[in-house]
Amino acid sequence: MDSKIRLGILGGGGDSLIGILHRIASSMYDQYQIVGGVFNPVWEENIGFAKQIGIPTNRIYLDFDKMIEEELKLPLSERMQVVSVLTPNFLHFPMAKKLLESGFNVICEKPMTTSYEEALVLNDTLKNVNTVFAVTYTYTGYPMIRQMRQMVADGVIGKVQKIDAQYYQGWINPIIHDKDLRANTWRLNPEKGGISCCIGDIGTHAFDMLEYVSQLKIKSVLADLNYVYDDNKMDVDGTVLLRCENGVKGVICTSQIASGEENNFIVKVYGEKAGLKWEQENPNYLYLMQDGEPLKVLKPGHSYNSSISLDGTKLPPGHPEGIFDSMANIYKGVARAVNGEKYDEGEFPTMIDGVRGMSFIEKAVESHINGNIWTDI
Structure with missing residues (x-):
């Protein structure tokens, strides 16, 4: 010990x-x-x-x-x-x-x-x-997300042209449609949850993930949020258009009222030469898509992956890893930092990620309240 x-x-x-x-x-x-x-x-x-x-x-x-x-x-x-x-x-x-x-x-x-x-x-x-x-x-701890980030950085897909994230859940359906439940759930109480439920809970994951894999900064947002009921003070669904540096555009679609969905988080980055797609419910598969070429599927643990991806892989190829492993890779990066060891900047999200995440949440809500207008982060 x-x-x-x-x-x-x-x-x-x-x-x-x-x-x-x-x-x-x-x-x-x-x-x-x-x-x-x-x-x-x-x-x-x-x-x-x-x-x-x-x-x-x-x-x-x-x-x-x-x-x-x-x-x-x-x-x-x-x-x-x-x-x-x-x-x-x-x-x-x-x-x-x-x-x-x-x-x-x-x-x-x-x-x-x-x-x-x-x-x-x-x-x-x-x-x-x-x-x-x-x-x-x-989710930044998944080996194939780290591989995705490295491939974008290495220019495998060429100059980034579009970023896209979808995060759909349905868990709040039984709560939102019951007046007593929605009035007594902490996630729908601004005093305990903040100004946003859906964007604050899962939209911020999508925002951070798109900046992580593309290594672009999102500069402004235009949001259209859904509260379902007039007495509900926090969003449970929303779509956010994105404008990034270098003229790149994108979109984040999030929902906690997507009936039947469990934890459907999909991340896509499209470049001038190819596209990359990853799905959280099938995290061991990273799809490389190229015009006129067969779909390529990359999997963790193979030597063709980057060093940061392999560092976060605990098992030989063909042995599934999941959410526990992803979080463990963040703890592993923190351990290196605490122990004064050398670590890659992509090993764990930092204070800056948290600050930018809070700015995104507030600006998305501000954009919606002000009539769905472009708002700078």
Whole structure:
């Protein structure tokens, strides 16, 4: 354990998908050891969950402030080195800010904050401390997404002409059509979720992903959002047109009311010579499309892939990898940064990704409210 990074976790208790995802991902490369945290604001559930998953209870704290207070009393050799923030959106900013100010490295769920203003404050805070900050845009950890990014950078598809992302889910259907449920769900409460539900939750994934694989900056957006009901204050569906640097245009289509859809995230980049397409529900396949040529399918683990793709591949070709592996690759990159090792800038999303994500969310909502007009990021 002495050689492992000491990890604390905030939130993610009970049957939380995010909690399971982070805990398993952190263990995959044998570089982290969970030493404590606050899994739930209710003490009985907090301590009970720690016992359930086998975490020693001496560093399970009553609340976040108590955790900071007690951890800072410990010598550096015993103190938590990294803290993962897996709480509802409205807690991301105050927790991350205090963690940074107290000298902890931070892994934060997205959206990073509930406002662009908070994101800027957090960015300024990071500039004044010597710590690592990562935002878990999880899908950037997939080996074939990293291969896609490298192929675009290497000019395999030629000059980028169009970028396109679709992210469709249907999970909010049972909630949005029930007046009581939609009024009592935190994701549809602006005080807890921020100004956007769909764009803030999954649209920001699409935005970050398109900038990640194309390595272009999106400069302005035109959004048309759907709230379904007049008493619902947060979008659950939306389409956003994009204008990028170098004249490249694109589109993001997102929905949480796409009936029957599970987690249908598709990313496409089209160049003057070829196109690349990746589908999250079939993440081991990267499609290379060329006019007049047969469709080519690239798969992880083969020597024809880039070094960053192969570094994120744990198994031989033909053995499927998935969302846990993708998140684990982000944790792996953070571990390298925390340990002072050399790492590729594409190994984990940083504070800047989080800041740009918050700007995208606010500008998309602003564009819609102002009559679907072009709005600069």
